[in-house]
Amino acid sequence: MDLTFSERELAFRDELRGWLADNPPDERPANGDEGADHAWRRAWQRRLYDAGWAAPAWPTEYGGRGASLTESAIYFEEIGRARVPLPANVLGVLLGGPTLMVWGSDEQKERYLPPILSAEEIWCQGFSEPEAGSDLASLKTRAVKDGEDWVVTGQKVWTSGAQYSKWCMLVARTDFEAEKHKGLTYFLMDMEQDAVQVRPLRQITGDPEFNELFIEEARIPHANVVGGVGNGWKVALTTLMNERAGLGFALQIRLRHLLDDLVETATARGLLSDPLYADALADLHLRCESIRLLSWKGLTDVERYGQPGPEGSLTKWLWSETNQKLTQLAVDIVGPETLTANTDWSYEMLRARGNSIEGGTTEVLKNIVAERVLGLPRLKAAA
Numbered sequence: 001m002d003l004t005f006s007e008r009e010l011a012f013r014d015e016l017r018g019w020l021a022d023n024p025p026d027e028r029p030a031n032g033d034e035g036a037d038h039a040w041r042r043a044w045q046r047r048l049y050d051a052g053w054a055a056p057a058w059p060t061e062y063g064g065r066g067a068s069l070t071e072s073a074i075y076f077e078e079i080g081r082a083r084v085p086l087p088a089n090v091l092g093v094l095l096g097g098p099t100l101m102v103w104g105s106d107e108q109k110e111r112y113l114p115p116i117l118s119a120e121e122i123w124c125q126g127f128s129e130p131e132a133g134s135d136l137a138s139l140k141t142r143a144v145k146d147g148e149d150w151v152v153t154g155q156k157v158w159t160s161g162a163q164y165s166k167w168c169m170l171v172a173r174t175d176f177e178a179e180k181h182k183g184l185t186y187f188l189m190d191m192e193q194d195a196v197q198v199r200p201l202r203q204i205t206g207d208p209e210f211n212e213l214f215i216e217e218a219r220i221p222h223a224n225v226v227g228g229v230g231n232g233w234k235v236a237l238t239t240l241m242n243e244r245a246g247l248g249f250a251l252q253i254r255l256r257h258l259l260d261d262l263v264e265t266a267t268a269r270g271l272l273s274d275p276l277y278a279d280a281l282a283d284l285h286l287r288c289e290s291i292r293l294l295s296w297k298g299l300t301d302v303e304r305y306g307q308p309g310p311e312g313s314l315t316k317w318l319w320s321e322t323n324q325k326l327t328q329l330a331v332d333i334v335g336p337e338t339l340t341a342n343t344d345w346s347y348e349m350l351r352a353r354g355n356s357i358e359g360g361t362t363e364v365l366k367n368i369v370a371e372r373v374l375g376l377p378r379l380k381a382a383a
């Protein structure tokens with residue numbers, strides 16, 4: 001990947017920078033009101049969409065600009081630089097849309113992609129279950145064919161944003177005899193039916209960001225199967241690789257900003273002359289730069305293979321570790337504000353705890369990097 005921008009890329013960047021300067025988001029609601037925050041981010045996504053900036057890399061027929069991979073990376077860097085929020089429909093835009101573009105039928109793409117981008121229909125990810133997280137393929141939610149529908153029963157957990165969602169990317173077991181990876185199917189489940197009950201789970205931050213889903217004979221039309229019956233594992237991997245690489249790209253920019261804020265506070269408090277703080281901040285700076293360059297390198301994989309590769313696991317692992325180190329250091333540098341409820345720093349510090357679990361735990365990502373990136377021998381199942 002050549003990181004020198006062409007004339008066209010510079011023009012793209014300047015146009016976006018200009019638009020962001022002229023169109024700042026409305027004032028952010030006070031901390032602690034997750035519903036208001038979601039509504040604020042939804043309104044912001046709508047404004048991005050109306051101006052054609054919600055996801056420039058998407059094809060024009062679905063509301064994007066057909067931007068190149070480099071332009072898409074510039075986009076994330078610029079929205080990060082402007083410190084505007086991520087879209088409310090982040091899972092739809094960064095995970096669901098890209099999965100449909102690979103596996104969806106033309107009808108599915110036409111039906112589902114535009115309202116993802118406009119934030120008219122919010123998406124959530126129904127993968128994890130009480131006994132199937134890292135070992136996703138052992139999930140128990142069942143789907144049985146009944147005429148033109150599938151009837152689904154089971155329980156999902158940690159479903160982020162389910163309370164706002166119209167559609168759920170749901171993986172369920174459809175073949176009970178096949179090997180566990182082969183008996184799965186990927187569905188788009190309509191959340192607006194009585195058979196789907198959403199119960200919020202409150203996190204350490206105080207926000208009910210994720211939920212339990214209780215599914216009791218929910219109906220899904222056969223037309224909402226994505227990628228074919230029995231092919232759910234492969235389709236789910238596309239979603240997961242986009243989660244680790246795509247989301248990673250957006251998040252590493254937020255990491256940089258948190259670090260800039262922390263350095264500014266350390267400077268204002270005269271802490272940079274203390275070698276311990278200087279050393280810790282320099283270490284974070286090196287990590288941020290490595291993650292940024294790894295994210296850019298990930299684009300080469302997308303260019304080569306058409307979708308993110310397993311290397312995204314490395315970026316996600318390093319990002320979560322660094323964000324936790326950074327927010328922990330903030331406790332010493334920023335002081336009591338970091339431990340006071342409803343402050344920005346306390347939110348960042350508490351929210352960072354989940355980073356090494358969500359989207360694949362660090363231990364599991366290390367296994368992926370060892371086996372699929374470095375080509376080391378496969379982990380033998382524990383005796």
Ligand SMILES: Cc1cc2nc3c(=O)[nH]c(=O)nc-3n(C[C@H](O)[C@H](O)[C@H](O)COP(=O)(O)OP(=O)(O)OC[C@H]3O[C@@H](n4cnc5c(N)ncnc54)[C@H](O)[C@@H]3O)c2cc1C
Nearest residue numbers: 125126127128132133134158159160354357358359361363
């Ligand atoms: C903030 C947050 C948001 C989330 N949002 C969603 C969402 O929207 N949708 C969704 O489907 N899920 C979501 N999740 C769930 C997340 O994907 C799972 O928590 C994660 O995959 C781990 O699964 P688990 O919790 O069942 O832990 P387990 O898989 O039971 O793991 C328990 C421990 O064992 C370790 N372990 C497991 N297997 C191995 C192995 N092979 N080698 C070494 N160590 C291993 C793990 O690293 C972990 O430390 C979210 C989680 C969080 C924290």
